[in-house]
Amino acid sequence: MRNPLSAAKEQMTEATGAQMFDQFRPQMQALSQVVAERERAQLQLAQRLAEASDADISVDELPDAEERAAQLETMAERASQADLVGWYFGEFVPDHLDNPDRAQAYADLNDDEWQAQKQSWAENYRSTSPEAEAYSDDELAALHVENTFGVPLDEFEANVVDFRPGEAIQDVLTTNLRTVEAVMTAVAEDMEGSA
Template identity: 30%
Template sequence: MVSNPFDKVREAGAERLAGRITPSEIPHVQVGTNIAAGIEHEQAQALNQALRAAGMEDKTLHHDQQARQRLLLGVADAISNQNFRGWWFEEVAPRWFDNAEQAEQLVGLDGEEWRERIRAWHAEAHGRGLVETPLSDAGPADLAETAANVAENRFGVPLSVLVSRVINWDQGAETRRLLAGNIDHHNRLIRQLAEHIKRLQERIEQQNERIQELENQA
């Protein structure tokens, strides 16, 4: 089958057009993200009322609808520009990690590369007098302690978080966390609220039973 030369022209034009499209500038996208952020805001307000009524004020939520919409638009632009990882480490990671730019260098390290990085950290720490054991004598426990210290002191997170959120960084997981994270958090609070109410009901029933026993004894 002879290919149509105009097909390639159209494909090239479509690719160039896609590269110029910025989702955050499209009215329908702006409206959609505003609606989504508004729904989350209303849900948070309703949940806050329920939490206060149940005496769980410490669990109440702060929801900035405009900031939420800006974040959703940022996600759309980053995905469209095929720069989600760079955007994530620039805009999102600093909320959770210190030295996010350094943290990005750890993404995707395989097992051997990760072990070598920890060994380099240990050698550095020993050179600065932060650990007594030289690298040549360092055992697994020494290296694990060094990795934990670097995670806490350099990146501001536990080692488990550094491994799961940075070394094993996954665009799909982080995209879902950004898009559905608020709803997931609301659902967890609803379950906690239900458990709290259940415990209150059980205590009330126990008190009523005790009152009934006292009345029967009178």
């Protein structure tokens, strides 16, 4: 049973965070817009640089500045409410796997919990299908994850089981910067190699 005092404390933290965010919403919107516009400009320049070189690299996608600004603002708002897990599984996971609501239950499991979960799935398969006896727990867990969530087991582990809120924020904040860095690195290596 959940401690009522802990639940009340969580609600108070969320409410306080939401109030603070609302107080600074105009500044956050402006900041998000500036960051999104600068990211897009950098990505456009990185694409020009890639096209002007012989490097085998390109910018896969130029994000819409308005959409990116909204994404950054939503992330900041959910962070202020201590709801990064909800934000991550509501905003990002649906684009990458099936049944994100079910997947959220496996977020941030420790190694023992994750091994127990894979064993449980394997036992369920073995209890309904004698052929499953020939497969390891990991093989049956991989089958289950692929059928339920539409992704390979290693991808599910990386994006769900190993989910850490701080790392998720860093990934979202730096994704476009990493793309620019990758282009710059590839072009520099190409230029250095031809010199």
